[in-house]
Amino acid sequence: xxxxxxxxxxxxxxxxxxxxxxxxxxxxxxxxxxxxxxxxxxxxxxxxxxxxxxxxxxxxxxxxxxx
Amino acid sequence: xxxxxxxxxxxxxxxxxxxxxxxxxxxxxxxxxxxxxxxxxxxxxxxxxxxxxxxxxxxxxxxxxxxxxxxxxxxxxxxxxxxxxxxxxxxxxxxxxxxxxxxxxxxxxxxxxxxxxxxxxxxxxxxxxxxxxxxxxxxxxxxxxxxxxxxxxxxxxxxxxxxxxxxxxxxxxxxxxxxxxxxxxxxxxxxxxxxxxxxxxxxxxxxxxxxxxxxxxxxxxxxxxxxxxxxxxxxxxxxxxxxxxxxxxxxxxxxxxxxxxxxxxxxxxxxxxxxxxxxxxxxxxxxxxxxxxxxxxxxxxxxxxxxxxxxxxxxxxxxxxxxxxxxxxxxxxxxxxxxxxxxxxxxxxxxxxxxxxxxxxxxxxxxxxxxxxxxxxxxxxxxxxxxxxxxxxxxxxxxxxxxxxxxxxxxxxxxxxxxxxxxxxxxxxxxxxxxxxxxxxxxxxxxxxxxxx
Numbered sequence: 001x002x003x004x005x006x007x008x009x010x011x012x013x014x015x016x017x018x019x020x021x022x023x024x025x026x027x028x029x030x031x032x033x034x035x036x037x038x039x040x041x042x043x044x045x046x047x048x049x050x051x052x053x054x055x056x057x058x059x060x061x062x063x064x065x066x067x
Numbered sequence: 068x069x070x071x072x073x074x075x076x077x078x079x080x081x082x083x084x085x086x087x088x089x090x091x092x093x094x095x096x097x098x099x100x101x102x103x104x105x106x107x108x109x110x111x112x113x114x115x116x117x118x119x120x121x122x123x124x125x126x127x128x129x130x131x132x133x134x135x136x137x138x139x140x141x142x143x144x145x146x147x148x149x150x151x152x153x154x155x156x157x158x159x160x161x162x163x164x165x166x167x168x169x170x171x172x173x174x175x176x177x178x179x180x181x182x183x184x185x186x187x188x189x190x191x192x193x194x195x196x197x198x199x200x201x202x203x204x205x206x207x208x209x210x211x212x213x214x215x216x217x218x219x220x221x222x223x224x225x226x227x228x229x230x231x232x233x234x235x236x237x238x239x240x241x242x243x244x245x246x247x248x249x250x251x252x253x254x255x256x257x258x259x260x261x262x263x264x265x266x267x268x269x270x271x272x273x274x275x276x277x278x279x280x281x282x283x284x285x286x287x288x289x290x291x292x293x294x295x296x297x298x299x300x301x302x303x304x305x306x307x308x309x310x311x312x313x314x315x316x317x318x319x320x321x322x323x324x325x326x327x328x329x330x331x332x333x334x335x336x337x338x339x340x341x342x343x344x345x346x347x348x349x350x351x352x353x354x355x356x357x358x359x360x361x362x363x364x365x366x367x368x369x370x371x372x373x374x375x376x377x378x379x380x381x382x383x384x385x386x387x388x389x390x391x392x393x394x395x396x397x398x399x400x401x402x403x404x405x406x407x408x409x410x411x412x413x414x415x416x417x418x419x420x421x422x423x424x425x426x427x428x429x430x431x432x433x434x435x436x437x438x439x440x441x442x443x444x445x446x447x448x449x450x451x452x453x454x455x456x457x458x459x460x461x462x463x464x465x466x467x468x469x470x471x472x473x474x475x476x477x478x479x480x481x482x483x484x485x486x487x488x489x490x491x492x493x494x495x496x497x498x499x500x501x502x503x504x505x506x507x508x509x510x511x512x513x514x515x516x517x518x519x520x
Contacts, residue, residue, distance in 0.1 A: 009397055012396065012397055013396070018396050019370075019374065019377045019378070019381065019392075019396065021389075021393045021396065025389065025390060025393045026393070028390060029390070029393060029394060029397065040394055040397070043359055043362060043363070043394075046356055046359040047359060047363065047398075047402050047405075049356070050356055050359070050360070050405060050406075050409065051402075051405065055405070055408045055409070055412065058408045058411050058412055059408065059411060060404055060407035060408050060410075060411060061275065061407050061408070061410035061411040061414060061466075061468075063261075063262055064260060064261050064262060064414075064468045064493050064494075
């Protein structure tokens with residue numbers, strides 16, 4: 001998986017019907033400088049590991065019911 | 068020496084109210100006087116409802132009803148709960164003009180039980196964070212050391228009870244936001260089985276993970292509130308520790324933890340063995356990716372709710388919450404669904420563990436309350452963000468939805484409380500509180516109220 005770049009997130013913002021996040025906020029997600037939020041790339045890397053795990057037919061978690 | 072009334076548990080206050088030694092008005096006056104003295108220092112409240120509280124107390128005193136479990140008991144709630152006629156700000160500039168038209172379901176239950184809401188508590192903005200830092204209403208200090216954090220996100224709820232400004236408080240717990248601040252402030256924090264207490268009328272953070280919970284001075288008090296908040300709750304009584312099988316996680320939950328916290332847990336485990344409990348090592352699922360899974364669910368859900376405000380009021384959010392919401396925008400739908408499928412696997416694994424044990428015991432937090440302003444904390448030579456450390460042992464059980472309670476079990480040499488966490492089976496809320504209550508009654512440990520004078 002390639003490293004995240006700003007153009008990808010700008011594309012999501014401008015072409016996916018997203019809220020108009022500031023350029024500086026998008027930059028911060030790609031290359032954190034202010035320490036406001038860190039680790040998005042790391043999160044994506046971990047999600048890529050999880051993607052490769054076969055969950056068979058496990059459904060998404062829903063409400064919890066009594067037996 | 069007896070406990071001062073401001074720090075007395077509800078069980079004791081109830082007796083005094085029923086005996087006629089104390090009136091509901093006297094009780095409200097006691098707490099409002101203390102709020103005048105300590106409200107500013109504690110930063111526990113965003114709004115107060117003293118006038119209405121006094122009129123409710125007057126009515127209660129005119130014809131006291133013994134059968135109401137919380138009759139005349141003053142409580143506070145995190146400022147995410149709607150209380151009719153009061154603003155629900157969520158600790159944010161975004162909702163400064165948001166006045167509730169109705170009571171939240173939990174508030175209705177408290178009212179029906181006779182409790183009196185005296186005000187609404189400070190919190191981490193929109194419950195996004197475990198440190199309880201809030202630029203608008205101030206960072207909430209710990210009652211045992213005011214240079215340290217109360218913890219969050221239900222920071223004001225913990226401080227309100229911890230500083231002796233009310234008898235109990237309601238909070239919300241999405242990753243430990245009731246249990247962790249309760250533990251850091253020497254209180255009992257309880258979150259029930261997912262969905263058991265209604266979240267209707269509470270501003271959401273993450274629908275998959277949000278739980279309404281309680282902060283009290285004792286497990287017995289947590290039981291009284293639980294009975295009031297859940298219509299079909301069975302009566303809670305101290306439960307026997309003899310023959311109880313207690314699961315002790317072999318990994319993660321006792322790792323990277325302050326040495327004195329581990330010592331306190333060891334002492335508690337020795338007590339439980341002597342009381343006849345069987346302590347059984349258990350293998351928990353790998354925790355390596357649990358934070359990733361949790362975040363992948365939280366942030367898109369938070370964004371989905373906050374979309375309603377972003378266009379008009381986006382500039383009023385704090386910078387860090389906006390950044391979290393922006394992250395939520397950039398995750399894929401399949402990643403969100405996959406994370407929820409992992410949550411299902413976690414639930415199934417923990418349910419299979421509960422086929423062999425009655426409860427699971429862990430420390431409540433790996434650290435004592437951090438210093439205000441600390442960005443990172445270091446334990447055992449490893450550093451991590453303070454907020455992550457505060458909820459490291461609690462957040463997993465928001466995903467699995469199992470009921471969990473934290474209770475004080477020691478005092479650190481730095482003068483701060485140490486907490487233990489007990490986790491129970493789905494819908495085993497009453498049994499869990501029974502057990503906590505029995506430990507509270509038999510274990511030779513009593514935390515003194517903080518010295519605030």
